[in-house]
Amino acid sequence: MTDTYTALVSRGWGRDVAKRLGLPQPVPLRRHDPAAPLLPGPALVIGEGASTEQLVSALEGWGVEVRRDAEAFAQSSRTEANGSGPRRLGAIVLMLDGVQHPRDLAGPVLAAGKALRSLAPCARVVTVSRRASVQDEPAVAAARQGVDGLLRSLAKELRAGATGNGVLLAEGVSADAPSVLGALRFLLSGRSAFVDGQFLTVGTAGGSLPADAERPLEGKVAVVTGAARGIGSSIARTLARDGARVVVVDVPAAGESLARVANDIHGTALQLDITKPDAGERILTHALSRHGGLDIVVHNAGITRDKLLANMDAARWDSVIAVNIAAQLQINEALLASDRFGEGARIISVASTSGIAGNRGQTNYAASKAGVIGMVRSTAARLASRGGTANAVAPGFIETEMTAKIPFATREIARRLNSLQQGGQPQDVAEAIAFLASDAAGGISGGVLRVCGQNMVGQ
Template sequence: MTDKYTALVSRGWGRDVAKRLGLPQPVELRRYSSGDPLLPGPALLIGSGPSAGMLEAALSSWGVEVRREGAPNVAAPRAADDGARSPKIGAIVLVLDGIERPEDLSAPLLAAGHALRSLAPSGRVITLSRRASTQDEPALGAARQGVEGALRSLARELRAGATGNGILLAEDVRADAPSVLGSLRFLLSGRSAFVDGQFLTVGTSAGELPADPERPLDGKVAVVTGAARNIGAAIAKTLARDGAKVVAVDVPAAGESLVQVANEVHGTALQLDITRPDAGEQILQHSLSRHGRLDIVVHNAGITRDKLLANMDAAKWDSVIEVNIAAQLRINDSLLASEGFGDGAHIVSVSSTSGIAGNRGQTNYAASKAGVIGMVRSTAARLAARGGTANAVAPGFIETEMTARIPFAMREVARRLNSLQQGGRPQDVAEAIAFLASDGAAGISGNVLRVCGQNWMGQ
């Protein structure tokens, strides 16, 4: 569904009127398009030490001009006869993995603050820091946790479609580990347009960056449930775009739409009710017989049966739990018990911000989506032995057929209740899933990545 308000106030007289009246001014976000540069301008790198050097080398290898803190006037006029001005900076990258006390945050964060006026529309602010631990000395733990509070607050201050996100490193992970660089590239790119105020935790040095960043899933076979429409169809198309052979799964009633999606992505369709006890075996058998392997499973299928708990009956409660979480658990058990779900496999489940913060009239749905989060955290440990990962993506307000049916006033409010002041697109959810399903994210497991524009609900 089109957000006509955002289109109206993004340019021309509509933008001027919104500014004069003090109305929300969302902008059209920079989203991924093949062949586009990684950033709309140079990257300002703030920090020193080995990690800063590693990130500078990576950024340069990606064709990004890197400016270091202390370079004169990042947006000052060039020394050129035509008086052309330097381009706005496309990103500010703060290397904070060496901080030891809260006082150490002052200089780099204030330097970033001074550079914010030079940040391009849909620019990026990214922090690189260490994950806080109960084993840290108190000052060290305070400093590391302080990065998270500062970044999330800064993300709420950004304008013009800019976003702020962070990468957290486990103690023994270097800044040049594949999943660190993979996370950096994802967060810098248009693929992360609706990811804001979030952190990705890199727990190991596992993984491998793709030879072709445009096709990070080449040679992989991926199953997507609920693939016939909306977010599921976007996931199937995005995984196929990135090189995967896709098995599109949905209920028989959605067969016509499912076949259309499968044909569009040059994959195969499997009409299957995922609540069947043998759904996992059927998915595995189809993937192995048609494609010879199975590398990625995306649990997207889900339903809502909203009702206040006082008016909830067993049928509404049980059906949501069965589709949204119980079926996933059974399918995962089947896959993990089989040698056909190979080493390095990735499971990505679709949760929801309702499962994090709750939502009126959705006790059954929130319970199921919170259950998804608990499931992937526990499954991550089971997959670690075979080099696999399990993660979740938690969408906020996404423009779909379902949200289009929300009454107009409620829909407009829901769209604006995030830092980017607009709803996301199915593509935004799909981009996050495609990243987590790649070998460039093999060091990331048990994470829950919110794709919500930094929704005001929850953390």
């Protein structure tokens, strides 16, 4: 779906008019391009100690030019300036894993602040810090939790498509753990274009980095429900792009569209009503017989039947619960009961920001999507013994056929109610799911990653 306003105000006279009138000025976001470098400029790394050096080494191994002094970079960029102006930073990585007191935040955070005006369009700011715990001393917990507030606030200050996100390390997880590096690379890359003001928590040292960053799912078998169109189709195509063999699942009524997606990605199609009692067994049987295994399950299928609760009937309520959460629970039970659901398996469910902050007229939908979040937290513990993970992705306003039917004024308001002042694309949701499906995310489980441009609701 197109956003004509964003295209209009991102260049030329449209940009000038929007600036004079004080209108929102969203810019086209930097999304994944395999031919492009990881960052549009050097990365400024602020911090000291062994963990900082570990991340510097990783960045340099990815071909990133690393700078350590903001003032020195500003001086050199002016000296090296060409006709297009001074060089710009592609990212700021702020190492805060060693803070022990809120006073410790001032030095590195204010140093980062001085470098913000040197950021390139669609740059990244990423904090790396420790997760606060009730076992921490009060001063330590205060400092660590303080990173949450400062990062989310900073993300709302950034402009020109830049984003701010964080990586949280559990105790005992080192900065060079595979999932820390995997999360850092994802957040720096174009794959995280519509992820803003969010944290990825690395709870264990598990995971492994792929041999080929462009094919991280090579050799994996994935199933995607609700894959005939929209976000589901984009998920299937992205998993296939990243190397997975994909089974696409949807209701028989969508068979023609489903077959087209399967043919495009050289996968297989399974026409199935996921609410049927044998849906889990049929999915597993198809994956095993056609592809020899099953490693990744993406629960994307979902419906809406919106009504104010005062006008809600049992049919609307029950149908949404049946498709959006009860079917996932039933399928997961079948998968977890089988020893053929692969070692290191991944379950990723599509939740919604409605399940976090609620939405008028969506008590049934919000209950189902909040239920998804509770389900993955519990399922994560059950998968841990086989090295598996369960996570959820919560989209905000995404440009789909469904949102295109929203009345114009309502749609325009919804598009602008986030820090990036635009709607996301189905690809943005797919990129987040593909990352969580990878081995690099093996240390991330039971979490919810919002893909919402830092929507102004909830966290």
